[in-house]
Amino acid sequence: MPVVHVVGSGTALHYRESGDPDNPTIVFAHPLIWGGDSFGELLAGLTDEFHVVTVDIHGHGLSGYRETMTLEEMTEDFYHVLQSLHVPKVSWLGYSIGGMIGMRLAIAHPDVLDSLVLVATTARPDPSTIKAATFHLWKMFRDGHRKDIVDSAMKFFFADRTYREQPELIAKCRAKFVGITDAQGMFAAALAAFNRFDIGSQIRRIATPTLVIAGREDPAATPALADSIAAQIPKAKLEIVEGTSHLVGIEKPLEVTALVRGFLRTSTQVN
Template sequence: MATTWYGVDEAPVDAPVLVLGNSVGTTQGMWTPLIPALAGRFRVLAVETRGHDGSEVPPGPYSLDELGADFLAVLDELRLESVYFAGLSLGGMIGMWLASTAPERIERLALVCTSAYMPPATGWIERAETVRARGTGAIAEAAAGRWFTAGFREREPDAVKAALMMLVSTPDEGYAGCCEAIAGMDLRAGLRRVTADTLVIAGADDPSAPPSHAEVIASEIPGARLQIVPDAAHLATLEQPEAIEALIVAHLEGSR
């Protein structure tokens, strides 16, 4: 299996399982501010993407089909027939892949700062080439500008530095392979097959997956709802954790 996973077992044994998926170049640390609230309500299953934080790092390029199949293999190994899923950016792409490829496996879905299609492919290919040649540290400054608003970077330099440590510790080949998966991704045609109760969350100031991308997803997934969070760029779970936590918890708890 190409991925590693671990559980946070603080919720009742009959609580729903919530799978978490991360942005490219991050670890489950991007969910840290939300874990106390989530783990008290759900059986949290944290899955690290192929090429990231202890998962296998096979040579790239990867495809979204491969990344999604990695997650599906975890569900199969643990004999989980149906789960809740929350994913940010690449994690959200994997969630959409799962919910459109195996709709019966995803009951509720929270998609945060993500996109079903993220052109141009050349930009992702060039980023992969840069990382293979010079390492993930070469893109750290640019990543900070995408991940956080200017105001947050000024107010919380230590938090920004900690987030970038996730990036620079990501294996170069793993990061590059995932960039190539995003380059080849187009999930738009499958969104109508999603049957999960879906919430789409966008950061108002996200330059990577702007609200217009979230609007496309919400318009195509039957019954999906859209929420836009102010003063949030791409890693909204770190910049606006209280707002993201409240939205995800309310959505996932729903009427259960």
């Protein structure tokens, strides 16, 4: 598995590649907790037309982290990773914190992006009520109380319809959540997201063609917040997926794949 050691910080960031390197490149940046392997069905649906690079966010998978990080610093780290890929431009498919990084990349380094897909993400800080509740859960998660909070956390990630129609998926993801053995790095990345700056007034500078996707029942990256992002980015399109919550790409991978594929066919040079 390739690794990039970021100049300056020395942080090691790992990534995986699939698909034909001669095809347009998509870089997939996963959400907190749920690594790229959780989105296998979504990503597999894109490898026939795209070269897919799945990065491990700081503190996840095989990537290192720093105890204190900002989203801006993480963004610069991934800019370094993109430069190491030696491809002209990429499509950045950023999920939750991956979307926060993607928007910052599009603002600071528009030259490296061909297009931008933002899934279940927001440009603004969380409201204080949500931030307080989730921060308490994150501290319990870090301290090893994952069995105690898993059911509360799963209700955040998945819609009621998913519980009714995909019990096997719920059981699989529940076991994955409980089975995490070391959450220190994930917590460090979560702190960067919790302490993020408000870039809501800056995203209008994003000139990159952008697709914004939200789950109808997402309590954090709500459809209203997604609509706000799409309204401010000049070349943005909004899609709301019914019957899903924060993990829309796991709940309905085929539908999300179709949306991403259709968008990228018009914004990249796919043969």
